[in-house]
Structure formats: C-alpha cells, structure tokens
Amino acid sequence: MFDALLTDGTTEVEAAVRAAAAAEIMPRFRRLAGHEILEKNGPHDLVTVADRLAEEHLTASLTRLLPGSVVVGEEAVHADPKVYDALGGDAPVWIVDPVDGTRQFVRGEPGFCTLVALAHHGELLASWTYAAALDRMAVAVRGGGATLDGEAIRSGSPVSGDPLHVATSHPDYTTDDQKRALLGLRAEGIAARPCGSAGLEYLDVARGALDAVAFTWEYAWDHAAGLLLVAEAGGAQATLSGAPFRIVGGNTLPFTAARDGATVDRVLEALRAGA
Numbered sequence: 001m002f003d004a005l006l007t008d009g010t011t012e013v014e015a016a017v018r019a020a021a022a023a024e025i026m027p028r029f030r031r032l033a034g035h036e037i038l039e040k041n042g043p044h045d046l047v048t049v050a051d052r053l054a055e056e057h058l059t060a061s062l063t064r065l066l067p068g069s070v071v072v073g074e075e076a077v078h079a080d081p082k083v084y085d086a087l088g089g090d091a092p093v094w095i096v097d098p099v100d101g102t103r104q105f106v107r108g109e110p111g112f113c114t115l116v117a118l119a120h121h122g123e124l125l126a127s128w129t130y131a132a133a134l135d136r137m138a139v140a141v142r143g144g145g146a147t148l149d150g151e152a153i154r155s156g157s158p159v160s161g162d163p164l165h166v167a168t169s170h171p172d173y174t175t176d177d178q179k180r181a182l183l184g185l186r187a188e189g190i191a192a193r194p195c196g197s198a199g200l201e202y203l204d205v206a207r208g209a210l211d212a213v214a215f216t217w218e219y220a221w222d223h224a225a226g227l228l229l230v231a232e233a234g235g236a237q238a239t240l241s242g243a244p245f246r247i248v249g250g251n252t253l254p255f256t257a258a259r260d261g262a263t264v265d266r267v268l269e270a271l272r273a274g275a
Helices: 003-008 010-028 049-065 074-079 081-088 102-106 176-186 198-206 220-232 261-274
Strands: 037-039 046-048 070-073 093-100 113-120 123-131 136-141 145-148 164-168 190-194 212-215 236-239 255-258
Touching: 003 010, 003 123, 010 049, 010 093, 010 113, 010 123, 010 136, 046 049, 046 102, 049 070, 049 074, 049 093, 049 113, 070 074, 070 081, 070 220, 074 081, 074 093, 081 093, 093 102, 093 198, 093 220, 113 198, 113 220, 123 198, 123 220, 136 198, 136 220, 145 198, 145 220, 164 176, 164 261, 176 190, 176 261, 198 212, 198 220, 198 255, 212 220, 212 261, 220 236, 220 255, 236 261, 255 261
Parallel strands: 070 093, 164 190, 164 212
Antiparallel strands: 037 046, 093 113, 113 123, 123 136, 136 145, 212 255, 236 255
C-alpha cells in the first residue's frame, strides 16, 4: 500500500505541504487581524485562521494522495477528541500540525513550521517538517534516512566535556511531578532552556545543532514527524520508564529524544534524579 508513496511519492507529499503553506499560512504571516487569533486552552495555546485553513487544505490533499487514509490533525481533534482514536485503527494515518509554533507565528517570528507524518498501526513511516518562513524542508523515511533541503543529515554526538544543550517543555504544560523531573535538568553540565516550536527543536537535534529535547506532553502531531526525523538521522529516544515513546499515547512522561543513545541515558538520569 505504501511502497509507491514512500519511494516515488514523497515529493508529492512535499508539494502538498508547500502548497498548503503557500495558500493558507504565508499570506497571513505578519498580517493577522485580531479576530483571526483565538485562545483554545489559555493564553499560551493559540489558534489562528491559518491553522484551521491549512489543516483543511492538507486533509483534502493528503487523503487524495493515499486513498483510504485518514487524518489526525490538531484542530480536528480539538473540535472532536474522538478523531484521535484513528491512531490505533487499521487505516493509514496522516498526523498533521498545520502551524507548529503558533505563538511565534502570531508574533511575526519565523520560528514555526508545518508537520506531517504518515503512520500505520502506530508505526511511523515517513515525515515532513517544513519551515515555510525559512523555506526549509526536512524529510524522513523509515529505513531511508533523513534529509534537509535534499541533503542527508546526521545527528552525531555531543562534544565530550561541553555542556549538554536541552530544550524542555514550557512550565505551563507540566504537572507538579513533571516540573520536579525537569528540575533535574538544572544539573551541572546541562544547559536547559524552554522550547520553541517542537518540530524545529527536533530538526535541530537531527542535524546536530541541539543535543536533546525533553517534553512532558504526548500529542502525536507535535512529536511524530520529529521523532522519525531524529531516528533516521541516527538519534534515539525514550520515555522516563526507559520504554520507547508510542505515538498512540499512554507514555510515562517526561520523555526525551537526543543525538545518540548515550545522551538519552544522560537526560533520563537527570530527569529521574529530579523526580
């Protein structure tokens, strides 16, 4: 079912992602009116007309590319939480975050991206990370490696003796237990900072510009594309329990993705010390 799409059709998906951004996102970049910005669950959880229209655009184009597939998109799930159940179903699933980094988008900053991943029975098959304002496209295919703007990327390993640079969850999205765990990242030799767009943080891990991320929420649209990108670039990931992160949910949080397995172990050790 997927062979043709994953070998010959990835450029078609890339074109669909670029088209959605060109039609619905970039014309509104730095041009949003006040009534086009809404709060979903508080001032740090924003949605714009660009998010909604881009997701509608992608839903139509992606399901045309793969008949019988379904879409789990951030805005559709917000409207109907049952949509999320499709991640555990039999149909192939497109996982979509139309504007990852909506706060940055609203502020007129270029640090946002569109995230698309293809999964089946909980297994990630391919992903696309498109930073439209920067015109940068990262693609990962299971077993086929990761590229950025057509060039292969590898995560590598942190430089021995240098501080470990880690992007972490915003405090507003954490429980008290998770806050304590994240305090473990204040350890000597670790330089932690709040994350921006999750998708772009994953991209930085995949290309070796950031050592690790540590997140406390598990919505698939934020993580699916990036996790595959990191894995195909040679990186690793695990939850607080040591088990791999599952896109269908039920993970022990926080979890981390990093440039290599040794860095994953180091971040988990710090998180457990904080917990």
